[in-house]
Amino acid sequence: MTIRQAILGGTALFALTLPAGAEMQPSLAFTGVTGLIDMPSGDQQSDGVLSFTKSQFGPVGRTTLSFQITPRLSGSFRYSAVHDWAGVVPSTFATYYDRSFDVRYQIAREGRYMPAVTVGFQDVIGTGQHAGEYIAATKTFGDKIKVTAGLGWGRYGSYGSIGAPFGERPEIDYGTGGKPRLGQWFKGDAAPFAGVEWQMSNKLTFKAEYSSDAYLEEAGRRKTFDRKSPFNFGVEYGNGRGMKFGLYSLYGSEIGLSVQLAIDPHKSPSGGSVGPGPLPVSARPAASGWSSDWVNDRGSLTAMRDGAQTILSHDGIVVESLAVNRTTAQLRIRNTKLDNAPQAIGRSARALAAVLPPSVEVFEIVPVVQGVAISRVVIRRSDLEQLEFAAGQDGLMWQRAQVLSASRRAPDGAVIGQGLYPKFTWKASPYIATSLFDPTNPLQADLGVRVTARYDVAPGLYFSGSVTKKIVGNIDGTGRPSDSVLPHVRSDANQYAANGDPAIERLTAAWYAKPGQNLYSRVTVGYLEPMYGGVSAELLWKQTDKPYALGAEIAYVKQRNFDQLFGFRDYSIVTGHVSGYYAFGSGFHAQVDVGRYLAGDLGATFSLDREFASGVKVGAFATLTDVPFSKFGEGSFDKGIRIELPLAWLSGKPTQKTSKVTLRPLLRGGGARLDVEDRLYNSVRDYHATDLDAAWGRFWR
Amino acid sequence: MIPRSVVAATTLAFLLAGCGSPIVKAGLSRFAGTPGTATVQPASGAPEIWLTLPQRGVKFTMSLLEQDGPVTVWAAKDGSQVVLRNGFLISTRGFGRDLMSAEAPSLATLTSGQAHQRSYFDLDGTDTTIRHSFTCTVEPGDKAAEMPGTRHVIEACAAEIGTIRNEFWIDSAGSLRKSKQWVSQGVGYAAVERKLD
Numbered sequence: 001m002t003i004r005q006a007i008l009g010g011t012a013l014f015a016l017t018l019p020a021g022a023e024m025q026p027s028l029a030f031t032g033v034t035g036l037i038d039m040p041s042g043d044q045q046s047d048g049v050l051s052f053t054k055s056q057f058g059p060v061g062r063t064t065l066s067f068q069i070t071p072r073l074s075g076s077f078r079y080s081a082v083h084d085w086a087g088v089v090p091s092t093f094a095t096y097y098d099r100s101f102d103v104r105y106q107i108a109r110e111g112r113y114m115p116a117v118t119v120g121f122q123d124v125i126g127t128g129q130h131a132g133e134y135i136a137a138t139k140t141f142g143d144k145i146k147v148t149a150g151l152g153w154g155r156y157g158s159y160g161s162i163g164a165p166f167g168e169r170p171e172i173d174y175g176t177g178g179k180p181r182l183g184q185w186f187k188g189d190a191a192p193f194a195g196v197e198w199q200m201s202n203k204l205t206f207k208a209e210y211s212s213d214a215y216l217e218e219a220g221r222r223k224t225f226d227r228k229s230p231f232n233f234g235v236e237y238g239n240g241r242g243m244k245f246g247l248y249s250l251y252g253s254e255i256g257l258s259v260q261l262a263i264d265p266h267k268s269p270s271g272g273s274v275g276p277g278p279l280p281v282s283a284r285p286a287a288s289g290w291s292s293d294w295v296n297d298r299g300s301l302t303a304m305r306d307g308a309q310t311i312l313s314h315d316g317i318v319v320e321s322l323a324v325n326r327t328t329a330q331l332r333i334r335n336t337k338l339d340n341a342p343q344a345i346g347r348s349a350r351a352l353a354a355v356l357p358p359s360v361e362v363f364e365i366v367p368v369v370q371g372v373a374i375s376r377v378v379i380r381r382s383d384l385e386q387l388e389f390a391a392g393q394d395g396l397m398w399q400r401a402q403v404l405s406a407s408r409r410a411p412d413g414a415v416i417g418q419g420l421y422p423k424f425t426w427k428a429s430p431y432i433a434t435s436l437f438d439p440t441n442p443l444q445a446d447l448g449v450r451v452t453a454r455y456d457v458a459p460g461l462y463f464s465g466s467v468t469k470k471i472v473g474n475i476d477g478t479g480r481p482s483d484s485v486l487p488h489v490r491s492d493a494n495q496y497a498a499n500g501d502p503a504i505e506r507l508t509a510a511w512y513a514k515p516g517q518n519l520y521s522r523v524t525v526g527y528l529e530p531m532y533g534g535v536s537a538e539l540l541w542k543q544t545d546k547p548y549a550l551g552a553e554i555a556y557v558k559q560r561n562f563d564q565l566f567g568f569r570d571y572s573i574v575t576g577h578v579s580g581y582y583a584f585g586s587g588f589h590a591q592v593d594v595g596r597y598l599a600g601d602l603g604a605t606f607s608l609d610r611e612f613a614s615g616v617k618v619g620a621f622a623t624l625t626d627v628p629f630s631k632f633g634e635g636s637f638d639k640g641i642r643i644e645l646p647l648a649w650l651s652g653k654p655t656q657k658t659s660k661v662t663l664r665p666l667l668r669g670g671g672a673r674l675d676v677e678d679r680l681y682n683s684v685r686d687y688h689a690t691d692l693d694a695a696w697g698r699f700w701r
Numbered sequence: 702m703i704p705r706s707v708v709a710a711t712t713l714a715f716l717l718a719g720c721g722s723p724i725v726k727a728g729l730s731r732f733a734g735t736p737g738t739a740t741v742q743p744a745s746g747a748p749e750i751w752l753t754l755p756q757r758g759v760k761f762t763m764s765l766l767e768q769d770g771p772v773t774v775w776a777a778k779d780g781s782q783v784v785l786r787n788g789f790l791i792s793t794r795g796f797g798r799d800l801m802s803a804e805a806p807s808l809a810t811l812t813s814g815q816a817h818q819r820s821y822f823d824l825d826g827t828d829t830t831i832r833h834s835f836t837c838t839v840e841p842g843d844k845a846a847e848m849p850g851t852r853h854v855i856e857a858c859a860a861e862i863g864t865i866r867n868e869f870w871i872d873s874a875g876s877l878r879k880s881k882q883w884v885s886q887g888v889g890y891a892a893v894e895r896k897l898d
Contacts, residue, residue, distance in 0.1 A: 048827075268826035271797025271887035276739035276780025278794065280767040310732045314740040337736060340828060347740075389772050389784060389791060391804035391820055394830050612827035649826070652797060654737070697830040700801060701794065 024140055024199050027207075027236065028244070028260045030055040032064020033076050033102055033120065035136075036195035036209040037232040037248055037256070039156075041148040042116040042138035044106045047071040048265045048610070050618055050643065057248065057256030058225035059083035060218060065641065065663070066102075067618050069610060072109075075620070076102040077641055077663065079436075080130065084224040099665040100130045115139035122155065124180050128172065129217070132156040133186050134193075146197040152212050153186050159214035159230055161189035205236045211251070219251075228252030236260075241269070263645075265616040270652025273340075273701060279311060279350045281388045284358035284381075294357055295326055298415075305415045307355035308348075315347050315654070320368050320459070323414035329356055330364040330411055332373065339615060339648035339656055341367065341686045342699040349379050356381075366406045367687040370512040370678065371460030372520060373406035374687040375544045388700075398696045403689040405544045408514045426453035431468060435475045435497055436663070446473025446497070450505075465507040468500070485631055486669035487571055489531075489598035493667055495562040496530055503564035505530050506677060518543050520680050529675040530564050532557040532598075534572075540680040545689040547583040549681060552576070555674050557598075573600055575674055581681055583690045587611045589619075591681075598672040601625035605671065613695040615646035615658065623671030631670070638671035640664035739780025741766065749896040750775055752783060754796070755881075756889030762896070783891065788869075788877030790884065790891060798823055798887025801830060806837070808877070811854055811869060814839040819858055823885040835860040842868060848879050862886070 026043035029035030032053035034043045045051065045068040053064045059082050066076040078100045085096040100123035110116040115137040123130035136150030150156075154169070169188025172181050195209030209232050214220065219227035229252030236246040242263060248256035294300040305322040308331060312319060316337020323330045329352055335344040348365045356363075363379045383400045387393045410416075428451045435444040448470040456462045475497045482491035496503075508526035515521050520540045527533040534557035542549035554576035561567040577595030584590065593605040603625025611617045622639040629636035640662055647657040685691050732740060743764035752775070753760040763775035763783060771787045781795030789805035804820040819835045835858035842853035851870040858865050867890075870879040879894040 264826070266826045272799055272824055272826065272828075274781075274795050274797055275737070276795055277776060277782030279740040280769075280774050283769065307732075311740055314732075314734055314736055314738055316736045389769070389786065389802070391791070391802045392822055392832065393802045394822070612829075614826060614828045616827070695828055697801065697824050697828050701799070701824075 024143060024146060024197075025238070027197060027205060028053050028066075028258075028262070030057070030062060030256065030258060031076070031102070031122070032062060032066050032078055033104060033122075034066075034074070034118075036148060036197065037207050037234050038211050038213060038250065039148070039152075039193045039195055039209050040104070040118070040120050040122075040134055040136050040150065041146075041195070042106070042110075042118040042136040042150070043146075044068060044072065044074055044104070044116070044118065045262065046264055046266070048612065049262050050265070051260060051262040053258060053260045055246075055256065055258035057250040058254035060225070065643075067610075067641075069618075072106040074104045076104075077665075078102070078130075082218055082222075082224055085222060088223045089221060096129075098127055098129050100127075101125050110138070110140060121185065128181055128184075130155060131181065131184065132213075136193075144199050146199075147194075148196070148209075149192065149194045151190050151192055153188055153190050154184065155213050156193065157189040157191040157212065158216050159191055159212050161191045164189050202240055203238050205238070207234045207236065207248075208232070215251075225251070226253045232256075265612045265614065265649075268614065268649050268652065270650065272652060273343075273648070273654070273698070274652035275654040276314070278347055278701065279354060281350055281384050282354045283385065295324075301413075301415050304355045305417070308351045309417065311351040311354060312348060315344070317344055317348060318420065319417045320420065321410040321414040321416045323411040324356065324360060325413075326359050328362040328364065329360050330366060330376075330414070332366040332368050332410055332414075334368050335656075337656065338654050339646055340613075340695050340698040340701070342692055342696045343701045345377050345379075345692075346699040346701065349381075349384055353381060353384055366410075368459070369683045369687070370510070370522075371456075371458070371462075372512050372514050373408060374684055375689075375692075376404045376406040377687075377692070378402040378404060393700050394697050397699055398693065403544055403692060405517050421456055421458050423456045424453070425456075426451065428452075433468075433473070433475065433497065435494065444473070444475045446470050446475045448473070460512040461510075463509050466505040467502055468505055469502040470500075482669075484633055484669045486599045486601075486627060489559070489571070489573075489669045490667050490672040491669050492562070493531075496564060499562040500530065500564035503530060504566070505564070508677070510678070512680075515539075520684055522678070522680055524676055527560065527566075528555075528557065528677075531560055532674055533560050533568065534558055536674065536676045538676075538680055540684060542581075542681070542684055542688065547585070547690045549581040549685070551579040551581070551681060553579070553595075553679075555676070557674060573598060577605075577673075579681070583685075587613075587694065593673075597623070597625055597670070598674065599627070599669045601627045601670055603627075603671060605673070609642070611694075613697065614649045615644065616649055617642070617644040619643075623673075625671045627670035633666075633668055635666040635668060638664070638668065739776065741776075743776050751892075751894040751896055752777070753892035753894075754884075754888060754890075755892065783893070785893065788880060788893070790880075790882040790893065793884055793888065793891070796884065796888045798825070798885040800884045800888070806856070808871070808875065811839055811856065812852075812871065812875070821883070821885070823887075833860050833862055835865065844868070845870070848872075851878050858883075 026034045026045050030038045033040050035041045049068045051066045055062050062080040064076050064078040068074045080098050082096045085091050085093050102122045104118050104120040106118045108117040117137045120134050122132045132154035134150050134152040134156045138148040140146050166186050170183050191212035193212040198206045211230050215227050218224045232250045234246050234248030236244050238244040244260040246258040250256045309319040318334040320332035333348050338344045345365050349363050352363045361381050365377045367374050379401050387396050431450040433446045448468050450468045452466045454464040482488050484491040508524050510524045513521045522538040525535045536555035538553040540551040556574050558572040559569040575596050575598055577593040579593045582590045587610050589609045591607045596602055605623040607621035609617050609619030619642050624637055642662040644658050644660045647655050743766045747765040749762050749764050752763050763777045766776040767774040773785050776782050784792040787808050791803045791805055793800045800823050802822045806817050810817050816838045819837050821833045822830050825831050837856050837858035840855050842855040845853040848870040851872045854869045856867040865883040868881040872878045881890050881892045884891050
């Protein structure tokens with residue numbers, strides 16, 4: 001009873017007192033960038049925030065994905081639709097669909113007197129239909145009011161112009177799109193815009209703005225709606241966990257709605273990992289009692305292995321082998337469940353402390369992925385005992401632990417894990433396939449069942465397969481047939497999507513090995529992916545303690561039949577790449593692949609990903625090849641955005657499942673790559689120093 | 702000195718040195734269980750505490766899993782843990798935004814009313830360790846009546862992220878009977894009370 005009273009009495013103390021101003025959330029505009037209602041602001045989201053905005057007023061709808069790439073830089077990808085497009089002016093489209101991409105940079109952060117100032121470029125590489133540039137300044141007053149004023153060009157300079165300070169805006173033929181229109185930036189008429197936000201409570205925000213967008217094409221020429229007034233008003237309700245709903249009055253004639261979802265990787269929905277706590281580190285008895293009679297006793301070693309396996313099975317860690325001498329033990333593990341690599345190392349060390357004789361002081365933990373030893377993490381048992389309850393224990397342990405390269409084989413005399421090879425496993429699970437951006441039906445989806453099976457023959461050698469059967473869905477393959485003048489290496493995706501029922505997604509034999517100290521290899525043979533079959537070989541050079549790596553990959557593949565069963569079409573090609581990888585630190589990972597693509601085109605792919613230790617990843621890629629933009633077709637070159645959200649980050653439960661999405665405005669033949677499963681770099685680096693360091697906070701978890 | 706009594710049985714070294722596998726198997730039966738469950742359960746009849754997380758509106762029992770000198774590890778049924786040093790909360794496991802480790806004052810510092818520094822290390826949503834350093838003062842509280850026979854002491858701490866107030870009820874023998882201590886921004890406070898039976 002007394003406790004309950006104490007709680008109620010103390011409620012006021014639970015909230016942290018935060019500095020003034022920090023409580024106002026930067027809000028999102030109809031365009032999905034940080035802003036007011038239809039106008040942008042000088043604010044930015046918190047570093048790393050990923051947001052989805054769906055908005056609609058009258059005939060104008062937009063769906064936008066935005067990412068705060070760094071604290072000052074953000075990017076947005078938008079899919080927009082304007083209905084009634086052909087109502088007045090004839091057009092082949094009844095609804096005009098378009099994709100656009102924005103970049104924003106905050107040139108000044110908000111200070112005591114200084115407003116936050118952002119320069120934005122809207123629709124930088126699309127068709128230019130939505131193109132506009134702006135400078136916007138936003139100042140917070142107290143902790144409830146934000147005022148924004150800005151100057152816009154392009155779209156944002158089309159209403160209430162004050163003239164063209166930097167000269168006329170040149171007409172540009174966008175051709176097939178996909179190219180930046182540098183010559184237009186900040187040219188032509190400029191117009192001011194402004195607005196104010198009042199955050200009445202944590203949940204309710206009111207907004208008002210003056211818009212400088214005249215909607216010349218949509219309202220002026222095509223009369224899709226009536227722009228009566230430059231003033232917009234709105235109210236937004238947020239649930240405090242990143243979800244917001246808004247209701248607005250736009251341009252004096254339309255009702256607007258918006259739904260916004262902001263995901264902050266720094267705040268996991270579950271708050272963090274909620275799995276069970278670890279086994280406490282067992283104390284060793286006083287030194288005088290230590291004995292080493294067990295060293296040559298095979299039975300004792302087997303008992304230790306079984307002991308470690310029994311303890312580790314709670315965390316889904318499989319003991320591949322255990323070797324112990326008087327002072328050192330080497331445990332080889334396969335982590336099948338924990339989403340965090342250092343946590344698997346920490347739990348393994350705790351298990352060793354529980355089962356090994358006291359004279360064993362050095363624990364070597366060797367993570368094994370696809371049968372291949374990736375690294376050797378060396379931990380001293382006395383450090384484990386000393387730091388178990390120490391403040392700042394993870395940093396201290398990282399200083400004392402070593403990450404070394406692992407030898408190919410377990411030490412002589414190791415006992416091998418039981419029942420690992422050969423082994424057959426299978427599972428069935430539901431799947432969802434989507435087909436986006438088809439102009440006649442932009443969102444199509446199928447739901448079905450996927451059965452996967454795997455037969456492990458020996459370490460590194462296995463057969464695996466994956467079959468899907470559609471149950472329900474509307475992906476019909478009737479969308480625009482490919483007009484690509486290149487070989488249809490990817491552009492018949494709708495045919496594959498519509499005809500594979502059931503489909504053999506993959507059916508392969510794979511062999512992974514470690515041919516040298518810092519070399520990793522893979523050979524995969526069979527039906528490699530839904531569209532191609534053949535043989536693919538890869539070699540990766542990566543040192544355990546370095547942030548860079550080099551790889552090479554070559555494949556001979558034949559295009560598969562649309563039905564995705566056993567037959568092939570008559571297109572085959574030798575494709576391959578040389579790849580360079582670099583981790584910049586703070587989670588930025590870059591990759592460059594140079595080589596020959598599926599259509600026989602030569603070129604390079606550049607990708608940059610921002611990754612968090614929790615496994616949340618957001619990245620972008622672009623491929624430039626010797627296929628001319630005009631021959632590539634709409635979009636000019638291959639590019640896209642990819643997002644990966646681990647289920648463990650969402651739920652807090654230990655699991656290695658992740659949800660991955662790659663968004664490409666268009667999938668065409670140029671710059672297309674083979675999609676082989678389990679390429680080497682990503683399976684190796686989790687247990688190398690750079691990634692272990694980033695995720696080490698969970699060693700003691 | 703108090704031995705690590707509860708988990709001592711797991712130290713197979715004893716067994717391996719002189720005996721054969723059957724005893725090893727017997728010792729391991731404590732760890733039997735399915736993936737995803739806690740590796741080890743407290744022994745039956747182990748001492749217990751009440752743990753309350755007011756921000757979540759939950760109150761549950763935790764049992765002593767291990768004692769290592771002044772440090773005690775307590776486990777709940779679902780496998781979540783709290784670690785206390787002389788009664789001061791120094792870590793949690795399985796609460797979401799866990800307190801991974803902490804530098805806590807001694808009871809003497811608290812009873813003498815000295816100003817002191819304190820550090821909390823927690824994991825943010827990206828699994829990155831964040832250190833919060835607090836400067837704390839000690840002041841007498843006025844809620845001693847909630848726990849008859851104790852003194853109520855408040856530790857008020859300030860840091861860049863804000864201020865926190867830990868509360869302690871200390872009995873005449875100089876030990877903590879009850880406390881309400883900060884965990885993290887995601888968890889809020891945890892109230893710990895010794896279960897006397």
